[in-house]
Amino acid sequence: xxxxxxxxxxxxxxxxxxxxxxxxxxxxxxxxxxxxxxxxxxxxxxxxxxxxxxxxxxxxxxxxxxxxxxxxxxxxxxxxxxxxxxxxxxxxxxxxxxxxxxxxxxxxxxxxxxx
Amino acid sequence: xxxxxxxxxxxxxxxxxxxxxxxxxxxxxxxxxxxxxxxxxxxxxxxxxxxxxxxxxxxxxxxxxxxxxxxxxxxxxxxxxxxxxxxxxxxxxxxxxxxxxxxxxxxxxxxxxxx
Numbered sequence: 224x225x226x227x228x229x230x231x232x233x234x235x236x237x238x239x240x241x242x243x244x245x246x247x248x249x250x251x252x253x254x255x256x257x258x259x260x261x262x263x264x265x266x267x268x269x270x271x272x273x274x275x276x277x278x279x280x281x282x283x284x285x286x287x288x289x290x291x292x293x294x295x296x297x298x299x300x301x302x303x304x305x306x307x308x309x310x311x312x313x314x315x316x317x318x319x320x321x322x323x324x325x326x327x328x329x330x331x332x333x334x335x336x337x338x
Numbered sequence: 339x340x341x342x343x344x345x346x347x348x349x350x351x352x353x354x355x356x357x358x359x360x361x362x363x364x365x366x367x368x369x370x371x372x373x374x375x376x377x378x379x380x381x382x383x384x385x386x387x388x389x390x391x392x393x394x395x396x397x398x399x400x401x402x403x404x405x406x407x408x409x410x411x412x413x414x415x416x417x418x419x420x421x422x423x424x425x426x427x428x429x430x431x432x433x434x435x436x437x438x439x440x441x442x443x444x445x446x447x448x449x450x451x452x453x
Contacts, residue, residue: 265446266446268428268430314381324432326430330379
């Protein structure tokens with residue numbers, strides 16, 4: 224079965240500190256994309272960062288970076304210098320490459336930023 | 339460039355009624371996918387349309403249906419509403435799967451409440 228597991232339903236971090244959100248997934252495919260999406264109270268799903276499974280180098284987008292361990296099927300998100308605007312629900316997800324546009328999502332981690 | 343537009347934003351319906359939700363994708367995007375988001379189940383894939391054809395369908399009963407028009411706008415319909423259909427319905431649009439750009443852009447969703 225294709226699944227994504229986010230083991231931390233909620234997390235809190237002090238403003239300006241660093242936090243890591245965990246994600247593991249299960250797929251028998253070898254070519255896929257991994258994503259972290261952010262959903263603030265406005266409900267708009269926003270792509271935070273993307274990783275192609277064939278790339279060994281971990282993706283980075285400003286304060287956001289990932290630790291991609293393909294053999295372990297692990298894809299964690301690190302947020303550095305946390306800001307109040309980072310407070311949101313974060314979803315880990317993947318999509319099989321060149322198959323369809325279906326995205327498989329985890330159940331999310333709610334991140335609180337403490338001032 | 340306008341984003342993905344979903345209408346209406348909020349909807350309240352009675353059990354047994356039917357409802358139609360609309361999604362206008364980003365200009366140039368021909369793939370439209372629909373997701374149901376609930377606190378218990380998270381985000382679940384409903385179906386995907388490309389060039390007016392349903393390419394993929396999730397594990398939902400036949401009461402859930404959709405279509406896509408020649409201008410890529412999509413509608414989803416839920417008949418004989420049940421209380422459990424209360425959810426946030428999200429629409430996402432993207433370029434064709436063979437595109438180098440794999441990102442799916444989401445609308446702000448339609449919050450459906452069934453009473």
